[in-house]
Amino acid sequence: MKFQRTLVLAGLLATVTGPAAVLADEQFVGLPSYRVGAYASGGSGLFGGWIDYMQMINERDGGVGGVKITWEECETEYNNARGVECYERLKTKGQSGNTVFMPVSTGITYSVLEKVPQDKIPMVTIGYGRTDAADGRVFPWVFPMITTYWSQASGIINYIGTKEGGMDKLKGKKIALLYHDSAYGKESHAILDKLAAKHGFEVTKIAVAHPGNEQQSQWLQIRQQRPDYVILWGWGVMNPTALKSAAKTGFPREKMVGVWWSGAEEDTVPAGDAAKGFTAAGFNVAGSNYPVIQDIQKFVYGKNKGNMEDKSRVGSVYYNRGVVHGMITVEAIRKAQEKYGKGKAMNGEQMRWGFENLNLDDKRLAAMGATGFMPPLKITCADHEGPGKVKFQQWDGTKWKVLTDWVDSDRALVRGMIEESAAAYAKEKGITPRDCSKEG
Amino acid sequence: MLYREAGQFKTSYSADQQIFPILQDRYGYWVILAIFGVLVPMLASAYWLKAILIPVLIFSLAAIGLNILTGYAGQLSLGSAAFMAVGAFGAYNFRLRIDGLPFLVALILGGLAAAAVGVLFGLPSLRIKGFYLAVATLAAQFFIVWVLVKFPWFSNNASSGVITAQDVVILGYHFDGPQAKYVLTLAVVAALALAAKNLVRTATGRSWMAVRDMDVAAEVIGIRPMRAKLLAFAVSSFYCGVAGALYAYTYLGTVEPEGFNLDLSFRILFMIIIGGVGSIMGSFLGSAFIVLLPILLDNVVPAIFGNALGAGFASNLQLIVFGGLIIFFLIVEPHGLARLWQIGKEKLRLWPFPH
Numbered sequence: 135m136k137f138q139r140t141l142v143l144a145g146l147l148a149t150v151t152g153p154a155a156v157l158a159d160e161q162f163v164g165l166p167s168y169r170v171g172a173y174a175s176g177g178s179g180l181f182g183g184w185i186d187y188m189q190m191i192n193e194r195d196g197g198v199g200g201v202k203i204t205w206e207e208c209e210t211e212y213n214n215a216r217g218v219e220c221y222e223r224l225k226t227k228g229q230s231g232n233t234v235f236m237p238v239s240t241g242i243t244y245s246v247l248e249k250v251p252q253d254k255i256p257m258v259t260i261g262y263g264r265t266d267a268a269d270g271r272v273f274p275w276v277f278p279m280i281t282t283y284w285s286q287a288s289g290i291i292n293y294i295g296t297k298e299g300g301m302d303k304l305k306g307k308k309i310a311l312l313y314h315d316s317a318y319g320k321e322s323h324a325i326l327d328k329l330a331a332k333h334g335f336e337v338t339k340i341a342v343a344h345p346g347n348e349q350q351s352q353w354l355q356i357r358q359q360r361p362d363y364v365i366l367w368g369w370g371v372m373n374p375t376a377l378k379s380a381a382k383t384g385f386p387r388e389k390m391v392g393v394w395w396s397g398a399e400e401d402t403v404p405a406g407d408a409a410k411g412f413t414a415a416g417f418n419v420a421g422s423n424y425p426v427i428q429d430i431q432k433f434v435y436g437k438n439k440g441n442m443e444d445k446s447r448v449g450s451v452y453y454n455r456g457v458v459h460g461m462i463t464v465e466a467i468r469k470a471q472e473k474y475g476k477g478k479a480m481n482g483e484q485m486r487w488g489f490e491n492l493n494l495d496d497k498r499l500a501a502m503g504a505t506g507f508m509p510p511l512k513i514t515c516a517d518h519e520g521p522g523k524v525k526f527q528q529w530d531g532t533k534w535k536v537l538t539d540w541v542d543s544d545r546a547l548v549r550g551m552i553e554e555s556a557a558a559y560a561k562e563k564g565i566t567p568r569d570c571s572k573e574g
Numbered sequence: 575m576l577y578r579e580a581g582q583f584k585t586s587y588s589a590d591q592q593i594f595p596i597l598q599d600r601y602g603y604w605v606i607l608a609i610f611g612v613l614v615p616m617l618a619s620a621y622w623l624k625a626i627l628i629p630v631l632i633f634s635l636a637a638i639g640l641n642i643l644t645g646y647a648g649q650l651s652l653g654s655a656a657f658m659a660v661g662a663f664g665a666y667n668f669r670l671r672i673d674g675l676p677f678l679v680a681l682i683l684g685g686l687a688a689a690a691v692g693v694l695f696g697l698p699s700l701r702i703k704g705f706y707l708a709v710a711t712l713a714a715q716f717f718i719v720w721v722l723v724k725f726p727w728f729s730n731n732a733s734s735g736v737i738t739a740q741d742v743v744i745l746g747y748h749f750d751g752p753q754a755k756y757v758l759t760l761a762v763v764a765a766l767a768l769a770a771k772n773l774v775r776t777a778t779g780r781s782w783m784a785v786r787d788m789d790v791a792a793e794v795i796g797i798r799p800m801r802a803k804l805l806a807f808a809v810s811s812f813y814c815g816v817a818g819a820l821y822a823y824t825y826l827g828t829v830e831p832e833g834f835n836l837d838l839s840f841r842i843l844f845m846i847i848i849g850g851v852g853s854i855m856g857s858f859l860g861s862a863f864i865v866l867l868p869i870l871l872d873n874v875v876p877a878i879f880g881n882a883l884g885a886g887f888a889s890n891l892q893l894i895v896f897g898g899l900i901i902f903f904l905i906v907e908p909h910g911l912a913r914l915w916q917i918g919k920e921k922l923r924l925w926p927f928p929h
Binding site: 167168169170174178207208209211213214215216218219221222223225226240241244245247248249264265315316317318320321343441443559562563 | 619620621624625626629716720723730734735736738825826827828829830831832833837865868869872876884886887889890892893
């Protein structure tokens with residue numbers, strides 16, 4: 135059957151392009167998407183944005199250096215076993231196999247963590263995944279880019295500090311952490327404990343069991359303790375429930391700060407008016423008045439090639455997050471081509487070099503039409519995270535409004551913890567960290 | 575014709591009581607084992623071995639475990655995934671904390687740890703039955719995952735509660751390629767499946783079935799329900815535990831407690847329902863059905879409709895077709911795929927001259 139299909143394809147190709155056609159290089163990107171199941175609302179937006187950006191690059195620029203980007207989706211249902219199957223299936227697709235894997239699921243990240251160095255496929259996890267993989271000396275093939283959970287927690291405390299009028303004002307304050315009771319939610323604990331000790335505030339950790347559609351007792355506890363701020367470290371249905379419960383309890387939403395998986399339209403719209411005033415961190419912003427989004431509207435949706443079924447979601451938080459995924463993919467291809475030859479398809483190893491030497495400064499971001507859309511990003515051999523900065527946006531009842539510029543995290547503290555944790559991993563697995571002074 | 579046992583005379587009790595009384599089955603078993611043990615690892619691609627065959631085998635083992643409990647002893651359980659988690663984390667911790675512990679010993683110790691936990695959560699089965707017991711085992715599902723997340727000791731203080739399986743070394747040989755891992759998984763699963771097949775024919779297995787069919791009657795004829803039920807929980811959890819350890823060591827390599835969620839328990843339950851409740855063979859068929867069909871649909875559906883419909887619709891269509899096929903099979907054959915296989919054997923017995 136495969137042979138027949140190849141024949142038909144070949145026949146079609148011959149009639150379309152004529153006998154002299156030479157197949158141009160193509161860069162294959164495998165997409166482990168999830169469009170069904172509990173997290174489909176996030177997945178469809180994110181993968182839609184990612185695909186639309188690559189489509190835009192193909193339409194507007196004719197690909198990267200003349201190399202068209204091709205992709206194929208594989209449905210994971212946010213399920214680890216399905217994710218591994220997708221990883222293995224996509225691995226051999228395309229001209230040079232899959233050249234980058236971005237699972238958009240912490241579970242799948244862990245499931246393929248050991249496989250990527252063997253298969254020589256770089257794995258990029260933007261805003262999720264294994265935090266200590268930011269130490270590139272121990273994890274050469276994993277890139278938890280832009281920012282990690284630890285940087286985010288530190289960024290949120292810095293934001294609260296500025297709101298209070300200085301980090302010294304945090305002393306004696308009470309902060310409640312309302313977290314999703316899972317590995318994801320617990321990522322916040324160690325760093326918040328350290329920050330609490332450093333700045334002298336008190337942190338109360340309140341667990342919400344998955345899925346979190348019942349938070350009566352948690353909010354009773356919050357009402358009794360009267361914290362100054364509540365950090366919402368939620369996921370899925372837990373977020374709107376928390377906002378509604380806060381409204382019922384009478385806790386001001388202006389004093390609630392969410393993480394980036396709590397700060398999308400999908401989290402606030404179901405909560406209705408209760409979400410008004412809620413602030414959340416994000417490594418990308420919402421909105422469609424950025425040149426990059428307008429180019430997508432023009433070159434992709436203008437030609438009716440868009441991926442989103444609901445076009446009004448273009449410019450939403452998840453969609454724009456997908457665009458960030460697309461931009462990083464495309465820029466890594468561009469960077470790798472600079473070193474290994476323009477107009478050629480890159481393989482996994484070359485792509486890894488591209489990611490490791492990624493440098494999206496203000497000038498480059500402006501050229502991409504993404505000034506202020508995502509923070510400037512510089513990756514090095516030792517630091518696979520980059521800026522670790524977030525912006526804070528507030529929900530005004532209908533849309534997200536950007537409140538701040540990029541807020542920095544306590545880099546020294548976070549980096550120290552990352553290196554400590556990565557060193558422990560290296561010791562357990564018997565890995566000798568790379569010497570970054572020898573990397574070209 | 576193919577399955578006719580005419581001319582196969584049994585001259586001793588042991589010949590009459592062997593696992594596969596029919597010659598064709600006996601040879602068939604070795605032929606299948608030879609195909610999957612020798613030919614498949616030589617011919618199959620890494621993708622097939624790593625992404626399809628290994629998980630099918632591991633889930634078959636977990637399904638056998640649940641089948642022992644639910645199919646043979648009649649105790650409905652929704653905690654299979656949690657017992658897998660105990661096996662995985664148990665084997666990991668035994669290897670981490672005892673230097674030089676051989677892999678196979680750790681595998682068995684992981685299974686025994688799961689068995690101990692299984693007995694603990696099987697205690698309510700002495701008092702409650704049916705759906706109420708399912709709810710009680712649901713507690714195991716949530717409690718165990720919660721414990722593994724709550725106490726960082728289990729994951730060696732990893733910040734996110736995730737464990738990374740150590741290398742698999744047996745007698746100095748590193749099982750790191752897909753072929754090696756597959757053969758190892760196959761060997762463990764085949765040995766345990768054969769043991770299970772044998773076990774359900776012993777006095778223990780018959781006492782399970784007696785308890786399943788009517789526990790008062792079983793008690794009257796001298797079977798101790800407590801012993802039978804708890805033993806079923808122990809053996810079942812042992813199988814699930816070994817499956818969980820294999821899941822960590824030969825399949826994923828890195829596992830997190832949340833990976834062993836209720837969803838996985840339900841999948842294992844569906845495997846035995848589709849495959850055949852109370853059948854070892856059915857566990858394999860059910861596991862293959864539940865693991866392979868979604869992957870097949872994911873390949874076929876977008877290829878046929880992919881461009882015409884949106885990607886979101888294509889994904890949802892797969893679920894619709896998958897659910898529809900499950901309903902279809904259950905209506906056509908409520909006793910599962912194993913029963914279809916049995917009917918097929920009956921037909922083959924007469925073929926090509928049916929009555």
